[in-house]
Amino acid sequence: MDASKVQTAYLSLGSNLGDRRLNLRTAIAILDAHPEIDVTRVSPIYETEPVGYLDQPDFLNLVLELQTELDAKKLWKITSSTELELGRQRDIKWGPRTIDIDILLVDHQVMDTDDLIIPHPRMADRAFVLLPLADLAGDLVHPVTRQTVSVMANRVEGKDGVYLCKIPLANDYEPTEN
Ligand SMILES: Nc1ncnc2c1ncn2[C@@H]1O[C@H](COP(=O)(O)OP(=O)(O)OP(=O)(O)O)[C@@H](O)[C@H]1O
Numbered sequence: 001m002d003a004s005k006v007q008t009a010y011l012s013l014g015s016n017l018g019d020r021r022l023n024l025r026t027a028i029a030i031l032d033a034h035p036e037i038d039v040t041r042v043s044p045i046y047e048t049e050p051v052g053y054l055d056q057p058d059f060l061n062l063v064l065e066l067q068t069e070l071d072a073k074k075l076w077k078i079t080s081s082t083e084l085e086l087g088r089q090r091d092i093k094w095g096p097r098t099i100d101i102d103i104l105l106v107d108h109q110v111m112d113t114d115d116l117i118i119p120h121p122r123m124a125d126r127a128f129v130l131l132p133l134a135d136l137a138g139d140l141v142h143p144v145t146r147q148t149v150s151v152m153a154n155r156v157e158g159k160d161g162v163y164l165c166k167i168p169l170a171n172d173y174e175p176t177e178n
């Protein structure tokens with residue numbers, strides 16, 4: 001990768017159907033295997049209560065960091081096809097899913113298009129996003145709120161998406177060198 005064009009992005013992954021750990025691990029592996037994506041770090045996994053639509057199983061959530069030269073739209077096409085590969089279906093708004101991949105941040109970019117809004121518009125309210133993100137990048141400044149991720153995480157801790165337990169990262173989630 002050309003260092004001057006490389007961007008750092010943070011993605012939120014969630015699963016609450018089927019083998020949730022395997023779904024997360026498979027999604028990470030698919031993304032990391034892409035020739036233009038380098039998954040650099042993965043947060044611990046948080047088991048979280050569902051937010052939005054409550055009558056569904058608990059989620060496993062994590063956040064990963066990646067490096068890529070792809071623009072945000074191309075990255076989104078890849079995350080969307082990864083969701084489909086893992087059998088993601090859209091039935092109920094905020095309902096159960098084998099995998100959900102949201103793009104949280106891409107460097108300090110701000111964009112608002114029909115398909116893609118960056119930073120993710122609901123990340124500031126979600127403990128299941130901000131707590132694992134703070135594990136990776138607490139000092140990062142959100143380009144819209146201008147607050148650090150740690151400050152944002154402290155504000156939502158114990159609110160929506162309260163976490164039930166934090167599972168240390170297993171070795172098999174560690175990104176591979178490529
Ligand atoms: N930053 C983003 N990351 C992923 N999808 C986004 C983003 N911004 C806008 N979208 C749009 O949101 C649409 C709905 O996404 P999805 O079905 O995954 O929603 P959801 O996960 O149920 O809810 P939420 O968006 O609140 O997490 C996608 O088709 C995509 O076009």
Ligand SMILES: Nc1nc2c(c(=O)[nH]1)N=C(CO)CN2
Pocket residue numbers: 013014015048049050051052053059061094095100128161
């Ligand atoms: N705990 C939790 N709740 C959710 C989640 C999620 O990933 N974790 N995703 C949603 C839609 O994006 C809606 N609600």
